Amino acid sequence: MLKVQFLFILLSSFLLDQYVVTGRLVDHQYNPVTYFIVKVYKSNQQKEKLDRLRIDTVHHQNGEFKIGELNKGNYLLEIDVPDYTGYTISVDIKDRNRSMPEIQLQPTR
Secondary structure, eight states, rough: OOOHHHHHHHHHHHHHTTTEEEEEEETTTBBBOOEEEEEEEEEOOOEEEEEEEEEEEEEEETOEEEEEEEEEEEEEEEOOOOBOOEEEEEEESSEEEEOOEEEEEEOOO
């Protein structure tokens, strides 16, 4: 029984220590971008890439994304969209739910 309680406490503390970043992508005419790739890197205070943590492919009709299972700290989000300029943003996660301002992408053509 003691082992079960310890495991429950350990699991609960792990789940409670997770952070989420949300945002929305639009094109140059403010239409939602419905397909894109977000690469998440751990970074330092100088905004240098350290370790790539994950790659998420997003298909969302409103251009919204949600990146979970992060810890408090500094990250770089690299956003790739076909036919648009790449976009990189530095995120300092301090709060459990970090909402990014709307990101407007510019076409490459």
